[in-house]
Amino acid sequence: MKTPKLRREFLKKIADADQIIQLFTLLPDVSFFIKDRDGRFVALNRLACEFCGVTTEHEALGKNDWDLFPPSRVPDYLADDRAVMETGQPVLNRLEPSPHRAGSPQLIITNKVPLRDNRGEIVGVAGFSRRVAQVRYAASVLHKLAGAVEYLHKHFAEPLDSGQIAKMSGLSVSQFERTFRKALGTSPRQYLVRIRLDHASRRLAESDDTVAALALECGFYDQSHFSKAFTAHMGMSPSRYREEHRQPAPA
Numbered sequence: 001m002k003t004p005k006l007r008r009e010f011l012k013k014i015a016d017a018d019q020i021i022q023l024f025t026l027l028p029d030v031s032f033f034i035k036d037r038d039g040r041f042v043a044l045n046r047l048a049c050e051f052c053g054v055t056t057e058h059e060a061l062g063k064n065d066w067d068l069f070p071p072s073r074v075p076d077y078l079a080d081d082r083a084v085m086e087t088g089q090p091v092l093n094r095l096e097p098s099p100h101r102a103g104s105p106q107l108i109i110t111n112k113v114p115l116r117d118n119r120g121e122i123v124g125v126a127g128f129s130r131r132v133a134q135v136r137y138a139a140s141v142l143h144k145l146a147g148a149v150e151y152l153h154k155h156f157a158e159p160l161d162s163g164q165i166a167k168m169s170g171l172s173v174s175q176f177e178r179t180f181r182k183a184l185g186t187s188p189r190q191y192l193v194r195i196r197l198d199h200a201s202r203r204l205a206e207s208d209d210t211v212a213a214l215a216l217e218c219g220f221y222d223q224s225h226f227s228k229a230f231t232a233h234m235g236m237s238p239s240r241y242r243e244e245h246r247q248p249a250p251a
Contacts, residue, residue, distance in 0.1 A: 024128075031108075031129040034115070039064045039081060042124070051099050051129070069099050084112050085122050092198055095149040095184070098131070108132065109184075132183050144169040145179060152188070156195040157219040162188060196220065197233045204238055205245040211238045 014020070024032035024045040031051050034043040041064070044057045052068040054060045065074045077099070080091050091112040098108050112127035148169045152160075165188065166176035180188050196218045203214050215226035230238050 029130055032127070034124060034126045035064075035081065036124045037085065037122070039078065041068075048129075073099050080110075080112055081125050084114050084125050088114050088122060089202075090114070091127075093195075094153075095132070095146050144171065145183060148176070148180070148188075149184075149191075152192050153195055156192060156199060157217060159219075160189055160192050192219075193229060194233070197230055200226070200230060200238070201234065201241060201245070204242040211242075214238070 021032075021034075021043050024030070027045065028047065030045070031047040032043075032045040033041060033048045036042050040062050041052070041060045042062075044052065044060050049055065049057055049060060052060045052063075054068070060068060065077050069077065080094065083089070084091055091110065094110045094112075095108075108129045108131055110127060110129040112125050114122045115124040115126050117123050148165050151165060151168065162173050162177065166173045169176055171179065177188060180186075180191070184191060186194075200214055200218045203209065203217070204211075207214070209217070211227070212223040215221075215223045218226070220226035220229065227238055230241070234241055236244075
């Protein structure tokens with residue numbers, strides 16, 4: 001039995017989703033939330049309440065981003081939510097300023113995924129954020145670093161030019177790489193490889209393109225280079241990953 005099918009069959013037996021959501025209240029370093037299609041909060045854990053500037057979950061339920069966050073931050077958050085719900089594609093490892101107050105120099109990494117009902121219709125979005133290692137920089141530096149990360153996500157298939165990205169960020173190459181590693185715990189090159197592999201894993205599950213074609217599409221030199229990196233990161237070959245995560249064609 002395929003792992004996704006096993007998971008689906010088991011989750012059908014669970015009577016109340018709150019049993020799972022309650023686990024997130026025990027995570028002190030992760031902000032977890034769920035929003036409905038209209039952008040209203042329907043679940044939050046403790047750190048999410050802190051980010052929203054409220055004391056309890058009850059205070060935030062039914063409210064939206066405009067009610068809780070600095071106005072300068074809201075358009076970007078809503079754009080992410082719309083993209084996730086309209087395309088069905090997740091937002092992965094988005095680097096951005098902490099939402100709980102304007103001008104905060106703290107970075108967070110955010111992930112968002114679409115939530116579907118029994119018919120497969122997207123009804124909301126779930127997400128979690130975690131603070132980047134407790135490192136504080138000037139707000140201007142964080143803004144430049146976030147722009148570099150955004151660039152890597154948009155241009156992941158292109159060769160990495162550290163000099164170009166550092167210049168775009170207003171930093172020297174050594175300053176950029178040092179700041180990047182200190183904030184994200186990895187080098188720009190390693191981070192880019194992870195973006196490529198995340199994209200490749202989705203394409204393996206969704207498409208019938210050959211592994212060689214996907215390797216080039218995702219920015220790897222060739223199939224051998226891609227297969228080695230993928231196996232090291234995922235613990236299995238691209239072909240095996242495709243077999244285990246193949247998404248059924250729509251009826």
